[in-house]
Amino acid sequence: MKLNARVEGLVALGERFSAVADEASFAPDLQDAAEDIRQRAAAHLSDGTRPDSRTGALADSLTVSADEAGGYTVSTPLDHGWHLEFGSLARPAAPWLEPATEEAQPGLIARIAARLKAALGG
Numbered sequence: 001m002k003l004n005a006r007v008e009g010l011v012a013l014g015e016r017f018s019a020v021a022d023e024a025s026f027a028p029d030l031q032d033a034a035e036d037i038r039q040r041a042a043a044h045l046s047d048g049t050r051p052d053s054r055t056g057a058l059a060d061s062l063t064v065s066a067d068e069a070g071g072y073t074v075s076t077p078l079d080h081g082w083h084l085e086f087g088s089l090a091r092p093a094a095p096w097l098e099p100a101t102e103e104a105q106p107g108l109i110a111r112i113a114a115r116l117k118a119a120l121g122g
Helices: 010-021 023-045 057-061 079-086 097-119
Strands: 063-066 072-075
Touching (some): 057 079, 079 097
């Protein structure tokens, strides 16, 4: 007795996985997530509850830029952003970036899940 089995569609499935694995295909999602984080961080800085946030200079200085690793960075050139986020000898931490990142995480996960589902034909 001889049994034969044939699986069709492996080439197409492989092509779909290759398209998903292409880092560039996630760039728009990563950029959107970084912009979401920037906006949320600016809102945290503008809520008036953090020291040195009343002028709006730190919130206004936030930028999103592409990095060499294919991701995006939310940053500020102002030194007091670091001291406000992590604290210093003179003051306790008043995080503004970490909460924004936590809040934006579900949106990024949803965008990536939707992209994977679409790429795999779901």
